[in-house]
Amino acid sequence: xxxxxxxxxxxxxxxxxxxxxxxxxxxxxxxxxxxxxxxxxxxxxxxxxxxxxxxxxxxxxxxxxxxxxxxxxxxxxxxxxxxxxxxxxxxxxxxxxxxxxxxxxxxxxxxxxxxxxxxxx
Numbered sequence: 001x002x003x004x005x006x007x008x009x010x011x012x013x014x015x016x017x018x019x020x021x022x023x024x025x026x027x028x029x030x031x032x033x034x035x036x037x038x039x040x041x042x043x044x045x046x047x048x049x050x051x052x053x054x055x056x057x058x059x060x061x062x063x064x065x066x067x068x069x070x071x072x073x074x075x076x077x078x079x080x081x082x083x084x085x086x087x088x089x090x091x092x093x094x095x096x097x098x099x100x101x102x103x104x105x106x107x108x109x110x111x112x113x114x115x116x117x118x119x120x121x
Contacts (some may be wrong), residue, residue, distance in 0.1 A: 001051075008036075027112045030082055037076050038118050051079060058100060058120060066091050069103075073104050075101040083111045 007014040007022040014022040024032050040052030056065070057072035074086045084107045092101040103117040 001031075005029055005032070008032060009038075027110060027114055028107065030108050031114050031116060032081065033080055034077060034083075034114070034116050035118075037079055038102075038116070052076065055120075058102070069100070069102065073102060076106065077106050083107075084109055087113065 004023050004025050007024040016022050022066055037051065038053050042052040042054045043049045045051050053076040054072060058069050067083045069091050070089050073089050077083050077086050087105045087107060089102065089104045092103075094100070099121050101116065101117065101119050105113055107113050
């Protein structure tokens, strides 16, 4: 059985032109759930303070090692029980603009692979 939840855009529930709530299903729903996990700072959501990414693990000056970022990505992705494995992680830092782009690919319980890209400022 595939999941179904509200389709979110910039964190808001999306409505169609007839003002009906739109839904997201299947692997797209898993991708949205991962996006929610990675854009939530762990400790920020009062209903589950363990949910989300520990932002200090990916932020920092001078010498934040890729291994620490990779472990934070894996730990956050595996918060969703449907994620079976993280296949690859690509980390791109832009020190001039103080951003980090993280792209990762994971395999989920449906057998599908999902690739997600996040930019953190």
